Amino acid sequence: TERTFIAVKPDGVQRGLFPEILSRFFNKGYKLVAIKLTMANEPLLREHYADLQSKPFFPSLLSYMLSGPVLATVWEGKDVVKQGRILLGATNPLASAPGTIRGDFAVDMGRNIIHGSDSVETAEKEIALWFKKEELVDYKPTLYSWIYE
Ligand code: GTP
Ligand code: MG
Numbered sequence: 001t002e003r004t005f006i007a008v009k010p011d012g013v014q015r016g017l018f019p020e021i022l023s024r025f026f027n028k029g030y031k032l033v034a035i036k037l038t039m040a041n042e043p044l045l046r047e048h049y050a051d052l053q054s055k056p057f058f059p060s061l062l063s064y065m066l067s068g069p070v071l072a073t074v075w076e077g078k079d080v081v082k083q084g085r086i087l088l089g090a091t092n093p094l095a096s097a098p099g100t101i102r103g104d105f106a107v108d109m110g111r112n113i114i115h116g117s118d119s120v121e122t123a124e125k126e127i128a129l130w131f132k133k134e135e136l137v138d139y140k141p142t143l144y145s146w147i148y149e
Contacts, residue, residue: 010068012113
């Protein structure tokens with residue numbers, strides 16, 4: 001089954017928004033397979049955001065992501081990568097619809113409270129980057145037959 005990496009960024013953690021964010025993924029029907037509150041570090045972030053290294057906002061993105069703890073999570077379920085991005089909303093909160101996490105809780109692109117993998121391949125890389133294999137748990141949610149046909 002498909003998995004995605006979702007991280008509540010330091011602003012989302014400091015603002016206490018992570019219970020609400022976790023609820024949205026649980027309520028949708030997704031299964032949590034890993035979770036930890038952790039401080040990122042520069043080498044990790046340089047790899048995580050490797051495609052953005054040359055952008056003018058990269059230094060501020062680094063300091064933003066290092067400004068406090070990140071809640072790193074992995075979710076599993078049908079189309080969870082694509083659906084996760086839909087739950088997040090557009091990168092720029094100005095363009096993210098009400099009802100999405102960024103649309104409901106953010107106003108600034110540089111404080112957009114949450115990260116989500118943008119493809120299945122990226123998700124696999126990010127999960128391996130942020131978690132050890134043994135931190136991912138395997139179990140059968142009792143509600144599965146009420147969520148999946
Ligand atoms: P993530 O889920 O965090 O990866 O966001 P994304 O996939 O929607 O956007 P992208 O990967 O292109 O950018 C990563 C992060 O860099 C964004 O979530 C923003 O926090 C930040 N970012 C992207 N573009 C800009 C920008 O033009 N200005 C600023 N200040 N930050 C930006
Ligand atoms: Mg991205």
